[in-house]
Amino acid sequence: MARYELSCGDGIAFMAARKARSIQAIVTDPPYGLREYEPNEQAKLRRGRGGVWRIPPALGGHVRSPLPRFTVLTAADRARLVAFFERFSAAAERVLVPGGHLIIATQPLLSHLVYAPLVAAGFEKRGEIVRLVQTLRGGDRPKNAEREFPGVSVMPRSAWEPWGVFRKTCEGRVQDNLRRYHTGGLRRTADDLPFADVIRSAPTRAAERALAPHPSLKPQAFMRRVVYSALPLGRGTVLDPFMGGGSTIAAAAAVGYRSIGVEVDASYFSLAERAIPELMRVPVADGERRT
Numbered sequence: 001m002a003r004y005e006l007s008c009g010d011g012i013a014f015m016a017a018r019k020a021r022s023i024q025a026i027v028t029d030p031p032y033g034l035r036e037y038e039p040n041e042q043a044k045l046r047r048g049r050g051g052v053w054r055i056p057p058a059l060g061g062h063v064r065s066p067l068p069r070f071t072v073l074t075a076a077d078r079a080r081l082v083a084f085f086e087r088f089s090a091a092a093e094r095v096l097v098p099g100g101h102l103i104i105a106t107q108p109l110l111s112h113l114v115y116a117p118l119v120a121a122g123f124e125k126r127g128e129i130v131r132l133v134q135t136l137r138g139g140d141r142p143k144n145a146e147r148e149f150p151g152v153s154v155m156p157r158s159a160w161e162p163w164g165v166f167r168k169t170c171e172g173r174v175q176d177n178l179r180r181y182h183t184g185g186l187r188r189t190a191d192d193l194p195f196a197d198v199i200r201s202a203p204t205r206a207a208e209r210a211l212a213p214h215p216s217l218k219p220q221a222f223m224r225r226v227v228y229s230a231l232p233l234g235r236g237t238v239l240d241p242f243m244g245g246g247s248t249i250a251a252a253a254a255v256g257y258r259s260i261g262v263e264v265d266a267s268y269f270s271l272a273e274r275a276i277p278e279l280m281r282v283p284v285a286d287g288e289r290r291t
């Protein structure tokens with residue numbers, strides 16, 4: 001059974017306190033709007049009152065997950081976001097070994113604010129994974145003028161989620177990094193199949209959400225593929241400094257990798273502690289491993 005270590009606290013401080021060059025990959029889904037995971041917005045979400053969270057009405061008895069509204073971010077929020085990702089990028093660059101990959105979930109409206117500080121900190125952008133998933137974002141008619149402009153959407157209905165793929169600069173050739181640090185490349189999905197950057201993904205299943213009721217829980221089928229790719233030789237440790245309900249750590253355990261998860265919110269931390277041993281055992285259909 002792959003080992004994992006969990007820590008309740010600030011993910012950036014955790015990376016800064018760790019030995020430099022001691023992690024082989026980072027796979028994470030950060031609080032990309034920042035405000036949505038601050039205590040006052042979390043209190044509103046827990047009271048069912050919205051705030052920055054859009055709480056969609058239940059459809060036919062089916063309760064849908066709340067979504068943070070990134071269109072309400074102010075210029076000051078955006079500046080804070082950039083400052084947060086500058087600190088994150090510097091700490092991540094320090095803690096990774098050369099050639100280590102950092103795979104980071106983001107959002108089409110904000111990805112540029114997440115990626116620019118990573119590049120400024122010295123990471124190479126190596127691509128972007130497109131998680132094809134139907135979301136509830138965008139596609140609406142102009143607010144309060146729906147009847148007047150029935151043929152207009154104010155922005156595209158989003159059907160994908162970007163995950164940036166970055167790499168800390170290699171020392172020498174890829175083969176040198178593979179030998180010395182077990183990094184530099186991505187693990188193939190199968191012998192006949194390189195890791196591909198478009199992944200069809202259903203929204204997180206109700207059974208997984210019941211095990212780990214976190215508002216941003218990612219599905220195991222998708223996470224296992226991404227985490228598997230992050231260690232080219234399957235050797236080393238995967239870190240998630242913003243682990244939420246623990247989907248990255250559960251995925252790492254499921255594919256047999258060592259991992260470390262950090263979460264600042266005490267209630268999400270306990271939720272992850274309880275959920276990971278169950279989530280890692282959730283079966284994934286054969287088709288979801290390759291398509």
Ligand SMILES: C[S@@+](CC[C@H](N)C(=O)[O-])C[C@H]1O[C@@H](n2cnc3c(N)ncnc32)[C@H](O)[C@@H]1O
Nearest residue numbers: 010011029216217218242244245246247264265
């Ligand atoms: C988008 S969610 C991650 C969800 C996770 N991928 C999952 O599948 O459950 C981001 C998480 O980061 C946490 N967080 C926010 N700021 C943090 C910080 N400075 N250090 C560690 N965790 C933080 C939030 O409480 C939230 O649970």
